[in-house]
Amino acid sequence: MTETAFVVFTPSGKRGRFAHGTSVLDAARSIGVDLDSVCGGLGLCGRCQVEAGSGHFAKFGIESAPAHLSPPGEKEDRYANRRGLADGRRLGCSAQIQGDVVIDVPPESQVHKQVVRKRAEARDYTIDPAIRLHYVEVAEPDMHNPRSDFERLTDALGEQWSLDGLTADLHVLQGLQRALREGEWSATVAVHRAQRIVTVWPGFHERAYGAAFDIGSTTIACHLAEISSGSVAASAGRMNPQIRFGEDLMSRVSYVMMNPGGEAELTEAVRGAVNALIGEVAEQAGVARGDILNAAFVGNPIMHHLLLGIDPTELGGAPFALAASGGLTLQAAGIDLDINPGARIYVLPCIAGHVGADAAGVVLSEAPHRADETVLIVDVGTNAEIVLGNSERLLAASSPTGPAFEGAQIVAGQRAAPGAIERVRIDRDTLEARVKVIGCDLWSDEEGFWEATAATGVTGICGSGIIEALAEMYLAGILLADGTIAGAARARTERIAEEGRTFRYLLHPGEPAIAIHQNDVRAIQLAKAALMAGARLLMDRFEIARVDRIVLTGAFGSHIDPLYAMVLGMIPDCPLDKVSAAGNAAGTGALIALLDCAARAEIETVVRAIEKVETAVEPAFQRHFVDAMAIPHGTADYVHLPRAVTLPAAESAPAPAGRRRTGRRKR
């Protein structure tokens, strides 16, 4: 009789009795333990690494010992010499069971690795890529059994990987002969959704990559990740070159309307930038373009359409009809991506005409649909996209905030770039201001500030800077609740000056002098009122007066200090410790969709269920908008911050998350 041993796999706890001599990989597979392997047991990929436990495991009633596995064989020695093998680690395909043993499968050896995110409230996800690699050994051609190369390949995939009914792209058939012969009848096959062969490499090919994109109107961000481990190999961002056709979305739609064929120019521009970014991250990570097999995209509806080569004109006016909105799986070649010719792309669903795939990405990343608390998510940009709800019900809307938050319509406004004021503090007594600019860690009243900013100068004020400036002006009494710059305060400071019938406040002397003008305040009031009105409209629909939690996302949303946003009345009241910045949640959503197939199905289902609210046709929106113009706004539902709120000292001010800058000193 064959001798057998009792084996328990951790962390799954799956267990079974196996004949001595069974390889750990075979044992694991036979009972459904999640143990990875690309090479199918040849000792090439090292993905099936395990560790044997040592000692008595009372829980399982086992006396386990590393010696209960066969000593390392030739295959393991070869692998260890070539790639290194940590102490205690064994290759599951080589180590054979020779006695009772507890075998631990470390996270990196699991096919469905769990990705745990840093922010406690962010959802974790599981690596489950759309495209997987499989190494196979293929039978040589035989005149007596004239199966084609492709049939022998699919037969091998059936036998060695239990993949059946596979079809292939034409380019795969065209390149198959060479791949199989170059690999001497071995090949690594990339299979999409366990259905379609998209690439065949000769011999053993270890890694494949994917790229996740957030196509913003202003910037495009990209992460390159290894698709089976989920590890991000490189990230990069660049300006959206469509800016030359118009700063904001509507001016780009106008360009298309005025210039026949303009949509093709805009499409070419955005695809060119995507390809350039791919080149950049590939070079950073030392990855060949041909090894990139998958890409996932989020973007607002207009970017979504232009990337896909769809005319965005319809999105420029009511009824804001999207051409297509569901999640889309397409060939990368269809949008001219210069990556592997068999690569596929996934485009996340759009929610509505103004609430795009970027908002879907935010939902996927922040997972309000899994929350018990009622969460308000605000993606602040030219349009604010707003999502409200919990696991029971989700609402979404967009609010026409306009470009003021991005520094447009502000006299000294500018984009967030070195030299732009991003932090402001105003002394409550002297009404003197001090500022911080992007690219320098010193406050303007600290020693060395002028020298440190000499290169860039202090060129203007960016979105988060203007929010702080206005909130500080309000807290210092320079700005009244109705948004008027208080001329009366002239008595206390020379920083306030008359300007026609209104006043301005000098934020930062210098060349140029940076001042806040009355019209700047009005522009921000309009923008923040729109944002708040959108949130209020959704809260009305949801029939709640307060939200449990607020998440600010997007480049601007992540840089605002939530306290100041609340002082200004941009967002509803909420305990400060329940307001968080999620960074580029849309981009994170794209990354999750890239790496986790189940997440694609999840977001498509969630988006279908979201109740879409069109602010433009809601009479209540106007009412909320008017109510929200004041600072803090006048709705009685809210608990307002007291005028004399004690702000943290500048040095210990909460550091807004997200923006990275070279040379920033540790605070």
Add this chain to the structure above:
Amino acid sequence: MTETAFVVFTPSGKRGRFAHGTSVLDAARSIGVDLDSVCGGLGLCGRCQVEAGSGHFAKFGIESAPAHLSPPGEKEDRYANRRGLADGRRLGCSAQIQGDVVIDVPPESQVHKQVVRKRAEARDYTIDPAIRLHYVEVAEPDMHNPRSDFERLTDALGEQWSLDGLTADLHVLQGLQRALREGEWSATVAVHRAQRIVTVWPGFHERAYGAAFDIGSTTIACHLAEISSGSVAASAGRMNPQIRFGEDLMSRVSYVMMNPGGEAELTEAVRGAVNALIGEVAEQAGVARGDILNAAFVGNPIMHHLLLGIDPTELGGAPFALAASGGLTLQAAGIDLDINPGARIYVLPCIAGHVGADAAGVVLSEAPHRADETVLIVDVGTNAEIVLGNSERLLAASSPTGPAFEGAQIVAGQRAAPGAIERVRIDRDTLEARVKVIGCDLWSDEEGFWEATAATGVTGICGSGIIEALAEMYLAGILLADGTIAGAARARTERIAEEGRTFRYLLHPGEPAIAIHQNDVRAIQLAKAALMAGARLLMDRFEIARVDRIVLTGAFGSHIDPLYAMVLGMIPDCPLDKVSAAGNAAGTGALIALLDCAARAEIETVVRAIEKVETAVEPAFQRHFVDAMAIPHGTADYVHLPRAVTLPAAESAPAPAGRRRTGRRKR
């Protein structure tokens, strides 16, 4: 209570009781009667035409009358004015049931029309195209329910046509906005396999077409058919322009081997010819290229690979490995077809390295797998492809006949073209010959022959001509059983002349004089022995000494007189009335696969089950080959034609089927 009536549909016999006022189309659909409709009941397409029976139908116990349907309404009048409506015909979508009635659905109103073929032994098939058209009315965009154009389209297809879970090509999404708005929220949608939207036309679009191709080494043939009726709208053929790279298959493979990138030139050439043919048939039929949505292809393995852009080099030598052999469904754009951008193609499966998709087409057309009798099918060309079997078992092989049957290797040989001798009779007493040439209906001894052939001249002898010449020479005693031209017969005619150590026979005096040389006989002996050896090898495997039926296909196979083929020992003995010519059965197979989806699945299953025999590695093939050299060959299994067989008089000779020629007189 609602009044009801009893309705019987013929020919299906399906019946039911329906409320008065129910439309015939609705009634038919509700009980699964196969009644066509593209427009979904708007009275636009006229596909749902029916006829009401008149009188007592004892079988059904019904007193039926046309008056038991509502009088023709506005919809029918409009249709009749526009398109005409035959007497007694009603539109099923308009006519309402008002009393008991027998309703006949004529064949052209059935979705799954049966196509009955002329030859009794050929298989019928059912129209069931891969791509169907559906007219839909789509909801307009609505801000309060912001579904995208594509969602509203698929919702409409779900509601109006029960099509669910549809996806679409990217180009469909790109063109959708315009199509829906141009059609004022109505569109005709082409759906592939009830799964994927491949085209959307604005408004009502009535017809879609498909093209069936037989890609031969020498000629390419094309049929254009309307895919829902199956009616062939146009046919055309042209030379395969690859001929400039080499006359026969092997010289083209050599070209690829010798010229790097040569396969791309050959691929471009064949695709160019396919596109030119499409232009030709589309013009003939007055069809726009954009209305062609599907194409089906057959061809030998080398043509199959070159069409698909696959290097054919591997097919040039043992083990003759195909790159891909299964049935393939691909995008037409992938092989550069200039038809609708969403068009799909289907390529029939190849059987083995030498037995191509053309042989699969022959099998699909001739359906030996459905036969009770054991059928031998011979597709004669440079390689003869041979299929033997019945519904129990099928075998296939190819035999290296070489190009002699096509006139190569024959001193006066030429392709079948005007001026080539195609029929020969030799007087048994005088040993005088008379001939017929392609392009002229007169025998050479008839009055007016010389005038009638003055334009072309008598330029040579084609494949079918040489078969007849040799068989007649044999029957007249000029050719001995071992293939020697009998010098002894010189005593009886001056037509035989010495030529070195051998003799020649003058077939036709003139300029040039056409003679049969000893080496010509040897070349044909080799070719016919190869063909017979292949057939015998399969018969051995099948363990039969005789076949029940023989089908000759292919351009050459269809032109040979079966009697002479049997005299020469090209094919096994078989009652003459059991030998038939199937014309271009491969092309017919492509047409069937184009029009009938079920046939695609059928041929894929049949091809997988075929036992492939590689003649090159079968020792028995050599033996059969040597045995088959003689005329008639020396195997005792066969019943030989007596030397003194009485041939029919020339005037009443059986007319070989297939070749069409302008100006041929009726015999």
